[in-house]
Amino acid sequence: MLSYIYKRTSNAVQVLLFVSIITFAVLQWIPGDAAQLILGSEATPENLARLRTALGLDRPWYIQYWHWLKGLVQFDLGRSYVFGQDVVTLIQQRLPVTISIAVFSMLIASTIAIVLGILAAIRKNTMVDYLATGIMQLGSAVPAFWLGMLMIVYFGLELKWFPVSGYVPPDRGLGGYLNSIAMPSIVLAIGEVGMLLRTVRTSMLEALGQDFMDMAKAKGLSSFTIYFKYALRSAMIAPINVMGLQFAKLVGGTVVVESVFGLPGVGRLILVAVEQRDVFLLQGLVMFVTALVILISLLVDIAVMFINPRIRIEMQGE
Amino acid sequence: MAEEKVLDIENLTIRTQRGRTLVDGISLHLYKGEVLGVVGESGSGKTLTAKTILNLLPENLSWEADRFAVLGADYLTLGKKDTKALVGQKIGYVPQNTGSYLHPMIRIKDQIIDGYLRYTKNNRGEALERARELVKAVGIRDTERLLKSYPWQLSGGMRQRVNIAMALMNQPRLIVADEPTTALDSTIQMQVLDLLKTVNDLYETPVILVSHDLGLVKYYCERIVVMYAGQIMEAATVEQVFSNPKHPYTRALIKVIPSLNIKKGERLAEIPGQLNAVGTAGGGCAFKERCSFRQEACEYTIREKTVADNHYYRCNLDF
Numbered sequence: 001m002l003s004y005i006y007k008r009t010s011n012a013v014q015v016l017l018f019v020s021i022i023t024f025a026v027l028q029w030i031p032g033d034a035a036q037l038i039l040g041s042e043a044t045p046e047n048l049a050r051l052r053t054a055l056g057l058d059r060p061w062y063i064q065y066w067h068w069l070k071g072l073v074q075f076d077l078g079r080s081y082v083f084g085q086d087v088v089t090l091i092q093q094r095l096p097v098t099i100s101i102a103v104f105s106m107l108i109a110s111t112i113a114i115v116l117g118i119l120a121a122i123r124k125n126t127m128v129d130y131l132a133t134g135i136m137q138l139g140s141a142v143p144a145f146w147l148g149m150l151m152i153v154y155f156g157l158e159l160k161w162f163p164v165s166g167y168v169p170p171d172r173g174l175g176g177y178l179n180s181i182a183m184p185s186i187v188l189a190i191g192e193v194g195m196l197l198r199t200v201r202t203s204m205l206e207a208l209g210q211d212f213m214d215m216a217k218a219k220g221l222s223s224f225t226i227y228f229k230y231a232l233r234s235a236m237i238a239p240i241n242v243m244g245l246q247f248a249k250l251v252g253g254t255v256v257v258e259s260v261f262g263l264p265g266v267g268r269l270i271l272v273a274v275e276q277r278d279v280f281l282l283q284g285l286v287m288f289v290t291a292l293v294i295l296i297s298l299l300v301d302i303a304v305m306f307i308n309p310r311i312r313i314e315m316q317g318e
Numbered sequence: 319m320a321e322e323k324v325l326d327i328e329n330l331t332i333r334t335q336r337g338r339t340l341v342d343g344i345s346l347h348l349y350k351g352e353v354l355g356v357v358g359e360s361g362s363g364k365t366l367t368a369k370t371i372l373n374l375l376p377e378n379l380s381w382e383a384d385r386f387a388v389l390g391a392d393y394l395t396l397g398k399k400d401t402k403a404l405v406g407q408k409i410g411y412v413p414q415n416t417g418s419y420l421h422p423m424i425r426i427k428d429q430i431i432d433g434y435l436r437y438t439k440n441n442r443g444e445a446l447e448r449a450r451e452l453v454k455a456v457g458i459r460d461t462e463r464l465l466k467s468y469p470w471q472l473s474g475g476m477r478q479r480v481n482i483a484m485a486l487m488n489q490p491r492l493i494v495a496d497e498p499t500t501a502l503d504s505t506i507q508m509q510v511l512d513l514l515k516t517v518n519d520l521y522e523t524p525v526i527l528v529s530h531d532l533g534l535v536k537y538y539c540e541r542i543v544v545m546y547a548g549q550i551m552e553a554a555t556v557e558q559v560f561s562n563p564k565h566p567y568t569r570a571l572i573k574v575i576p577s578l579n580i581k582k583g584e585r586l587a588e589i590p591g592q593l594n595a596v597g598t599a600g601g602g603c604a605f606k607e608r609c610s611f612r613q614e615a616c617e618y619t620i621r622e623k624t625v626a627d628n629h630y631y632r633c634n635l636d637f
Contacts, residue, residue, distance in 0.1 A: 210418060211413065211414075211416065211418040211419045212418060212419055212420060212421040212422075214372075214374050214413070214419065215411065215413060215419045215420070215421075216421075217373070217374060217402070217405075218372050218373075218374060218405055218406070218409070218411040219406050219411075219432065219433030219436070219484075220402050220403050220404075220405055220406010220407060220433060220436060220437065221406065221432060221433060221436055222436065225432065225436075229424070229432070230421055230424075233421070233423050233424070234421065234422070234423055307423070308423060309422075309423055309425075309468050310422060310423075310468065310470060313468070313471075
């Protein structure tokens with residue numbers, strides 16, 4: 001168990017190191033350095049040289065990389081020159097927004113997917129199943145930005161149920177907070193629910209066809225026990241993996257939805273970094289998102305391990 | 319023996335949704351205290367028959383019968399819920415030993431007691447106590463460790479003992495054992511069947527023993543039903559079947575039982591040909607393609623006969 005976590009962690013470190021090399025190399029190769037970008041095309045060569053020295057850009061690339069890496073280990077992701085603030089501070093400000101809509105959209109998507117997926121599998125080829133199939137197709141076919149705009153027009157401007165844009169932190173009122181993230185969460189959920197629903201339905205159908213289901217029925221157990229204790233338990237592993245992947249993707253930034261709803265989240269920060277060619281910010285963000293995705297997938301793997309006794313016991317190793 | 323009918327099935331037919339016949343008008347009777355062997359090759363319909371008794375027929379199959387009474391309850395009029403409750407409460411199911419009949423993610427103890435808890439007012443502690451007794455009775459020594467295990471931590475023989483103990487939890491009035499010894503070593507096969515026989519002797523619980531192995535089943539049954547292509551070819555007591563087999567298929571089955579003094583390099587006997595699809599007999603005998611005594615009449619007609627002491631068979635010939 002511990003050796004497994006150790007193995008996975010050292011694996012994660014290797015991946016992070018690899019990503020750091022790629023990120024650094026790519027941003028080195030693109031034309032125009034940071035000093036040029038900061039001072040603009042009118043800058044004098046003397047000023048440019050001075051800024052390069054100040055930023056350390058005049059030193060060889062491996063020294064630059066080493067300094068950056070040393071910072072990373074100490075959770076120093078560098079400093080954004082567009083915002084004039086530490087990247088870590090910028091992320092800290094924006095992460096709650098992104099986490100909020102990621103968590104809420106996953107809650108909405110997984111509730112719908114699990115309930116409807118189970119029903120669709122149990123009542124295969126009935127109205128519930130057709131409804132589920134419809135949602136699967138709708139969710140993956142409708143673009144998020146368009147759906148978001150429709151919701152703003154109808155629920156925001158027409159009915160005035162939710163604010164059209166912006167984010168209210170929870171410490172300024174829970175109601176306002178929930179209202180501000182409701183629409184973006186729903187839009188994201190609709191995008192995620194199709195895939196998850198399909199996974200739940202498929203693995204539930206597979207579980208229902210297993211021999212142990214015959215045994216559960218022959219024992220005359222209640223339908224609830226048959227479906228939840230027997231079928232769902234073996235059907236949950238694939239959906240949990242999918243949920244983990246989806247959550248990791250959402251936490252890594254939801255550029256489109258954050259833009260449509262004017263939310264100051266990580267996705268928008270990435271957008272700014274790219275648009276303004278803020279190399280240091282971009283480097284920091286890439287490393288942060290990578291680390292987050294690796295962490296979440298590690299947590300998901302450990303969760304799956306706890307659900308599946310076979311893996312858990314083999315991990316403990318006699 | 320009290321002539322109480324545990325199972326009274328007349329003219330059972332099982333069809334697919336498209337109307338293909340899988341079991342073709344069979345009648346089965348089982349009396350209290352009896353062990354009935356249902357023997358046939360794969361595809362003969364024996365497992366489907368057992369599944370109908372257990373109310374486990376897949377949804378894409380349907381059955382009809384003139385009579386289908388199990389433990390006095392008529393399946394033809396019994397509601398869905400009541401059928402499920404009857405099976406859970408009064409019928410013990412011993413499945414094929416593939417291990418897949420036990421849930422891999424649930425501990426043995428939780429699987430063994432959940433059916434019991436559903437149909438008694440007893441609490442978990444009492445249920446576990448009963449599980450311990452039964453697990454011990456089926457010959458498992460380290461009961462505590464077994465109950466805490468997951469199915470995949472056990473050997474095939476152990477799993478089948480667990481299945482038998484589980485089937486006995488609700489003091490069943492009928493045991494349906496569907497190929498209970500598949501994939502087990504021959505010594506373990508005997509142990510498992512001995513165990514079923516002991517239960518039968520001790521509690522007079524009637525048993526339906528479905529198997530493809532006539533040579534094995536004969537030691538444990540009073541009567542044998544030989545099935546082929548969804549039909550019953552012959553039904554009689556074990557003595558009658560072995561001393562005076564009336565059907566060529568039964569004769570062939572007896573012939574292919576491997577003997578212990580087989581010589582090295584000698585081929586095992588087999589029945590030539592393949593099991594043909596059910597319902598292709600076209601009025602004639604279902605076994606005609608593989609029968610070495612085939613006559614012209616077998617193509618279009620078949621005679622059903624019952625001779626001395628309820629010895630039934632379906633053949634145009636008289637041996």
